[in-house]
Amino acid sequence: MYQFPKIKMLRGELKRTEIRNQVKYQLTTKEFIQQRGRTTYRIALEHILGFVECADSEYERHAKPVYGTKPDRFGKPYKIVANLMYLITESGVIEQSRVSFYTRLSSHFAKQMEILLGSNGT
Numbered sequence: 001m002y003q004f005p006k007i008k009m010l011r012g013e014l015k016r017t018e019i020r021n022q023v024k025y026q027l028t029t030k031e032f033i034q035q036r037g038r039t040t041y042r043i044a045l046e047h048i049l050g051f052v053e054c055a056d057s058e059y060e061r062h063a064k065p066v067y068g069t070k071p072d073r074f075g076k077p078y079k080i081v082a083n084l085m086y087l088i089t090e091s092g093v094i095e096q097s098r099v100s101f102y103t104r105l106s107s108h109f110a111k112q113m114e115i116l117l118g119s120n121g122t
Contacts, residue, residue, distance in 0.1 A: 058077070
């Protein structure tokens with residue numbers, strides 16, 4: 001099975017978890033978390049300025065493939081624009097500001113995220 005690093009503490013209530021192509025996606029009432037291998041990306045919903053579906057060509061220009069040379073083809077490509085994101089690796093935590101984060105989400109995951117962003121006033 002997949003060996004994702006343990007997340008010490010989720011902020012908010014867990015609403016959805018998906019695992020596909022060795023990538024784990026989690027959504028709580030307070031944050032979006034994506035794990036690829038030993039790297040974890042955490043974005044608080046309150047820091048998200050925009051969440052939009054983007055073109056495959058834009059996604060492929062910016063997204064790093066998990067394995068091989070082609071990015072994941074499952075789901076629809078999305079761009080998340082945020083004031084702040086935490087990148088957690090075995091070396092430590094890196095705080096990144098003003099980021100555009102590209103990912104592919106299932107329609108159910110994206111819908112749930114839209115609902116949570118709407119209820120948070122984003």
